[in-house]
Amino acid sequence: MAEAKAPQQRGGYAKEVSGERLAEIGIRFEVDGEIATIALDRPSKRNAQTFATWAALADIGGNLPEQVRIVVVSGEGPSFSAGIDLRMFTPEGVPGQGSFSSAAQLDATTFEQRIRQAQQGFLWLRRPEIVSIAAVQGHAIGAGFQLALACDLRIVADDVKFCMKEPALGLVPDLTGTKPLVELVGLAKAIDICLTARVVEAPEALRIGLAERVVARDDLAGAVQDKIAELLSTNRDAAAATKRLLQGAHARTLEEQAVAEGLEQSQRLKALFGG
Ligand code: CAA
Numbered sequence: 001m002a003e004a005k006a007p008q009q010r011g012g013y014a015k016e017v018s019g020e021r022l023a024e025i026g027i028r029f030e031v032d033g034e035i036a037t038i039a040l041d042r043p044s045k046r047n048a049q050t051f052a053t054w055a056a057l058a059d060i061g062g063n064l065p066e067q068v069r070i071v072v073v074s075g076e077g078p079s080f081s082a083g084i085d086l087r088m089f090t091p092e093g094v095p096g097q098g099s100f101s102s103a104a105q106l107d108a109t110t111f112e113q114r115i116r117q118a119q120q121g122f123l124w125l126r127r128p129e130i131v132s133i134a135a136v137q138g139h140a141i142g143a144g145f146q147l148a149l150a151c152d153l154r155i156v157a158d159d160v161k162f163c164m165k166e167p168a169l170g171l172v173p174d175l176t177g178t179k180p181l182v183e184l185v186g187l188a189k190a191i192d193i194c195l196t197a198r199v200v201e202a203p204e205a206l207r208i209g210l211a212e213r214v215v216a217r218d219d220l221a222g223a224v225q226d227k228i229a230e231l232l233s234t235n236r237d238a239a240a241a242t243k244r245l246l247q248g249a250h251a252r253t254l255e256e257q258a259v260a261e262g263l264e265q266s267q268r269l270k271a272l273f274g275g
Contacts, residue, residue: 017056017059017060021056022056023041025050025052025053025056026040026041026042026045026047026053027039027040027041027053027056027057027060028041028076029060031065031068033067034067034068034069034070034232035068035069035070035071035072035228036060036064036065036068036070036071036072037071037072037074038057038060038071038072038073038074039073039074039075039076040053040073040074040075040076040080040081040147041076042076043075043076043077043078043079044077045082045085046077046078046079046081046082046139047075047076047077047079047080047081047082047144048081048082048083048084048085048086049081049083049084049085049143049144049147050084050085050088050094050097051094051097051098051114051117051118052094052096052097053121054117054118054119054120054121054122054175055117055118055121056121057120057121057122058117058120058121058124061120061121061123061124061125061127062120062124064124064130068130069129069130069131069231069232069236069239070130070131070132070133070228070231070232071125071130071131071132071133071151072132072133072135072224072228073125073132073133073134073135073147073148073150073151074134074135074136074224075136075137075138075144077138078137078138078139079137079138079139079140079141079144080134080135080136080137080138080139080140080144080147080148080160081139081140081141081143081144081147082139082141082142082144083141083142083143083144083145083165084142084143087099088100089169115174118175119174119175119176121175122146122147122150122175122176122177123150123176125150125151125152126150126152126247128240128241128243128244128247129240131152131153131231131239131243132150132151132152132153133151133152133153133154133155133224133227133228134147134148134150134151134153134154134155135155135156135220135221135224136148136154136155136156136157136160136162136211137156137157137159137160137217137220138157138159138160138161139161139163140160140161140162140163141161141162141163141165142163142164142165142166142169142173143175145162145163145164145173145177146164146173146175146176146177147175148162149176149177149180149181149184150175150176150177150180152243153212153227154205154210154211154212155211155212155213155215155220155223155224155227156202156205156206156211156213156214156215156220157202157214157215157216157217157220158202158214158215158216158217159202159217160201160202160205160211160214161199161200161201162193162199162200162201162205162210163197163198163199163200164177164181164193164194164197165197166194166197167194167195167197168197173194178190178194181193181194183250184208184209184210185208185209185210189208202214212227213227237268237271238268241264241267241268242264244264245257245260245261245264248260
C-alpha cells in the first residue's frame, strides 16, 4: 500500500505516526507554514474517537513543527464528533484497544496512566506558543465536546449541538473538559449542562461564552480563515507571552499578575531593542 504523504515537520512526527496510520485511525493532519490542521476524518462513524485517536493527537502535539502558530481542529461530515466509540461499551470493545469492561479490570495505577496518556492528546492544545481553534458543526458529544473545549477558541456552525453525555452513561468527563467548561460558563451553568446531559445549541453557546462566533454551516471554514488572519497579524512572541499572562491570571492576585506583566514586558523589550 502506498505511504501517505508525510506531513511537513521538523520533529520526528512522521516516524511516530505515519500518514497511513493516521488515515486508519481516522485523522488527517496537514501543516501549511504557520497553520496546522487536524481533521477528524471518520464521518461515516460521526468521527467517533478511540484511544488510538487520543494517542495520535498526543503524537501530533509532541512533534508539532516549531513554526506552527495556529492549530485548527475540525471534523469531516455532519458531526464534529459523536464522542467515544460506542464499541468501548461492548464486551468485544475496539479491536486492539480493549473495552470499558477490560479497562475496569486494570489496577488503579495502570488505569490512571491510561487516562493520563489519553489526556495528553488534549492538553497540548493550550500551549502558549499556539492558538488552537475548534471549528465545530453538528454534534459535539462527550469526548467531542471535550475536544472542542480543549481548544482556545470555538467557532461554530449554527447547527452545533454540544452535549456532555458522560453522566447519562454513568461516567464522568475525563478528557480535560471540566476545567475549561467551568472557566467559560461558570460553575452553575457547567453543573446544569453536565448533570442533565442536555444539548446546548448555537444561540445559547454564543450567549454563555462556549462559542466565540456562530456562522452558517457553509461559512464555517471561511470564518476560521478570517480568525486565523487576525491572529497571525500580531507579533508571534508577544502573542505567546500574552497568552501565558492571560492563562496565569486566574491563579494570581492582581499584584502578582502586575509583577508577571512586568517580567514578560522586560523580556519583550530585550528581544525588541536589545540590552
Ligand atoms: N461510536 C461509534 N459509532 C458511532 C458513534 C459513536 N459514538 N456515533 C455514531 N456512530 C455511527 C453509527 O453507529 C452509525 O453507523 P452505521 O452507519 O454503521 O450504522 C453512523 O455512525 C451514523 O450514525 P447515526 O445514523 O446515528 O447518525 P446521525 O447523524 O443520525 O446521529 C448522533 C448522529 C446524534 C451523533 C448519533 O449517532 C449518536 O447519538 N451517537 C452516539 C453519541 C454518544 O452517545 N457518544 C458517547 C459520548 S460519551 C463519551 O464520549 C465518553 C467519554 O469521553 C469517556
